[in-house]
Amino acid sequence: MTTTLLQPGEIEAAAGSIPGLLLPPADLFLSRARRLEQLAEGHPIGDYLRFVGRLARAQQECLEAGPAAEPPASERLARCREHQMPPLSPAGLGLPDGWRDTARQLTRTVLPSLPATGQAALGSVLEKPDAWLDEQALHLLDGNIQGLDAAVAPIVGAALQVHWTRLARQLEPAQVARPEHPNLCPVCGAHPVSSVVRIGGAENGLRYLHCALCSAEWHVVRAKCSNCDNTRGIAHYHLEGGNKAVQAESCPACQSYLKIVQQEKDPLADPVADDLATLTLNLLMDEAGFAPSGINWCLIHGHP
Numbered sequence: 506m507t508t509t510l511l512q513p514g515e516i517e518a519a520a521g522s523i524p525g526l527l528l529p530p531a532d533l534f535l536s537r538a539r540r541l542e543q544l545a546e547g548h549p550i551g552d553y554l555r556f557v558g559r560l561a562r563a564q565q566e567c568l569e570a571g572p573a574a575e576p577p578a579s580e581r582l583a584r585c586r587e588h589q590m591p592p593l594s595p596a597g598l599g600l601p602d603g604w605r606d607t608a609r610q611l612t613r614t615v616l617p618s619l620p621a622t623g624q625a626a627l628g629s630v631l632e633k634p635d636a637w638l639d640e641q642a643l644h645l646l647d648g649n650i651q652g653l654d655a656a657v658a659p660i661v662g663a664a665l666q667v668h669w670t671r672l673a674r675q676l677e678p679a680q681v682a683r684p685e686h687p688n689l690c691p692v693c694g695a696h697p698v699s700s701v702v703r704i705g706g707a708e709n710g711l712r713y714l715h716c717a718l719c720s721a722e723w724h725v726v727r728a729k730c731s732n733c734d735n736t737r738g739i740a741h742y743h744l745e746g747g748n749k750a751v752q753a754e755s756c757p758a759c760q761s762y763l764k765i766v767q768q769e770k771d772p773l774a775d776p777v778a779d780d781l782a783t784l785t786l787n788l789l790m791d792e793a794g795f796a797p798s799g800i801n802w803c804l805i806h807g808h809p
């Protein structure tokens with residue numbers, strides 16, 4: 506008789522069917538704003554967290570006020586599913602109509618609360634021509650950091666998130682195939698910000714990667730590198746005396762790390778807000794020689 510040891514993923518699969526894909530909830534940005542406001546209290550970068558919180562509130566308003574998004578045609582959805590392609594990839598969709606209006610609306614909402622230097626840095630969103638804004642959006646989506654105006658990246662990213670989140674909310678999980686590569690969003694093909702171990706419901710105790718663009722979340726087992734599939738030597742780091750809900754999961758095979766936000770430790774923890782509020786952990790991981798496999802558009806070249 507032979508005994509087969511189950512790997513972590515197989516144990517979860519054996520436990521029954523689990524939700525592989527979570528599409529963004531209606532109050533996504535509002536919950537994030539509240540979390541950022543909470544984390545900002547007494548925090549060394551509290552002013553910046555409050556700024557991103559105001560931005561998230563403005564995102565929620567735009568998400569609710571905007572016209573209903575037109576999801577891709579059913580033939581296209583079926584074709585993407587068959588070929589394991591993300592149906593909302595920016596390369597396939599192009600920049601959505603109205604995205605610049607959203608970027609300018611977000612800017613006008615957050616601008617009055619900023620100091621003069623911050624206002625000057627963000628002014629270009631209102632003053633520069635449409636073509637410049639489109640160029641910034643394409644640089645951000647392509648991960649071309651060199652071409653980006655770092656000061657406007659959080660606004661450009663926030664506007665794109667509103668449009669892609671609205672589109673993702675039109676889909677059903679069954680319309681989306683599992684991705685070929687677990688480090689890319691199955692809905693839009695973007696990189697994750699971080700990962701989150703959720704509590705409650707069918708997803709209780711499961712780890713999901715949170716998309717930087719469309720806010721969808723896809724399941725990847727814990728203690729496995731989402732960047733290269735390695736399961737050996739995975740280590741977890743956290744800050745002594747810091748935010749207990751956040752760890753960095755490192756992989757010795759590809760020298761990358763991704764944060765894990767544990768809702769068991771704090772039910773309100775959010776994969777974007779808590780990532781931002783644990784910037785010191787990024788610095789620690791950089792020093793230890795690990796590169797991030799996630800991206801947070803509010804952390805490109807520091808902050809204003």
Ligand SMILES: [Zn+2]
Nearest residue numbers: 690693716719
């Ligand atoms: Zn996505």
Ligand SMILES: [Zn+2]
Nearest residue numbers: 730733756759
């Ligand atoms: Zn790896």
